[in-house]
Amino acid sequence: MHALVATVVHHPEDARILHRQIRALLDAGHTVTYVAPFRECGVTPWDELRSIDVPRASGRERMASLRAARAVLAEHAPRADLLLFHDPELLLALPSRRPVTVWDVHEDTAAALLTKPWVPRPLRRPLGLVVRSFERRAERRMKLLLAEEGYRSRFRRQHPVVPNTTEVPERPAREPGDDRVVYLGHVSMARGARELVELGRTLRPHGVRLDVIGGADARVRPLLREAQQADDLHWYGFVPNDRALRMCAGATAGISMLHDTPNYRHSMPTKVVEYMAHGLPVVTTANPMAEALVTGRPEGHAGRVVPFGDVRAAADAVLELRGDEDLRRSMARTGHEIAQTSFHWPVQARLFVKQLEEWVAEASGPVPVVPRPRPRPQVVERDGEHTRPTREISS
Structure with a gap:
């Protein structure tokens, strides 16, 4: 399948997005188009995927980034099998024509607003209520992946959890030192x-x-x-x-x-x-x-x-x-x-990819069964009467 992966908030080399999820999709043989703020973060994308640069959303400067993301997603989403996005801000930039859409919920956004210095203090709790309403609306309209078991209580439905595990080497490179x-x-x-x-x-x-x-x-x-x-x-x-x-x-x-x-x-x-x-x-x-x-x-x-x-x-x-x-x-x-x-990531990677594949397959529907055409019987004239010949059953 062709996955369109998008973030305007995270660094393009975010460990969960790039080094775990995108790597898992590529290793499974899928193709990926990655929408992220490459230029602003000074990142050279991997040759294995197609990259599309957008401005980064940070602090109170978010509208230009969301406008750019909306245009990019509107152009590329209809040609993808899957849209996987990582920022709650992108809920405001999703196109009407899009494939199976999955929001990867990284954090408790409403709770996180309470500590964001760029959000005026009087607005933090009211904005948290707005975020909660967006979350309830999102789970009715798209698929959700959760980064923590503890996020389940925020939602009314059951959603799969893809925890932030990591690649664990067979043995550490060095023993712990003392300096x-x-x-x-x-x-x-x-x-x-x-x-x-x-x-x-x-x-x-x-x-x-x-x-x-x-x-x-x-x-x-x-x-x-x-x-x-x-x-x-x-x-x-x-x-x-x-x-x-x-x-x-x-x-x-x-x-x-x-x-x-x-x-x-x-x-x-x-x-x-x-x-x-x-x-x-x-x-x-x-x-x-x-x-x-x-x-x-x-x-x-x-x-x-x-x-x-x-x-x-x-x-x-x-x-x-x-x-x-x-x-x-x-x-x-x-x-x-x-x-x-x-906490070894490859175990989670297989489950992550399998879940996305299943959602795409469900959206595609069952493979249609095309009935074989019945041969049109020929009319054979015999002794002035019309008769139908016996039809052979071919394999």
Whole structure:
């Protein structure tokens, strides 16, 4: 089948969109046209897919991007078998003529609005109610995929879940070392930007460097630049997921300092799974899903859980791991085992592709059975009478 995949909000090299879902479609033999903000993000698309550039939607500057996306989708959607889009904003840009349409629900958008700095505070809750109404309308008009089991309660119908798992190597590239910790993922205030800066400053006198790998919100970038100039951390900016994971290998621990916000309470932080998959002990705040994964599994503990906002506790956990090689290696092995057993993406990839194929097949309907034409009987004249010859039954 031919899949049209679209995003105007996410980076074109988003791990879930490109490295997992599009890769899975290509590996299954399907063709993909990818609509994304390539030029604005400085990305060169893969040769294996057709790419269409659109402006990126960010902050309050979204209308130009949506107008461009509407034109592109109106042109290309009728020629595709499937339209898979990743942003709630694109609900406003869908063409009337389109194939099987699937919204991949990445987050709890209404809850996320409560922490978006570009949304005026008095409008956050009212806009959340508008988003909920759009969600109810969407599930009546299209197919939905959910990134988390915890998103099911937002919808009235049952929808398949494609969790944010990751490619788990047979064995980690390196054992965890003792001189640096890493943060992987987008950086925002709600994801612990201030805590990361303070953590880097606290660890530096102990000879432990904090590497921050990921893009950042506009209001956070000056904070990270100042911390880098002060040598409190090393900020790499956005790095494609496959390369970013290689950079993480060998760190003492992977850090997650998420705040206690509604959007994160029922979400599994993908970075935690990725740390474990690549042999890093985890130091995370007490997000319920992360805590259950890191310290609540029968296989054992894969790291340490610290209170929300408690940088001192996070630093103490890192220093404990730095000073105890056996402990960090044991936690790294446990985390890798859990990830390999329960969060290996290829298993989900097959289910993801199969679900899309089934939806397209359902929309196409059953293959019509064309009846074989009955031979027209010939009239044979015999002795002045008309008779019909016996018809042969051919195979």
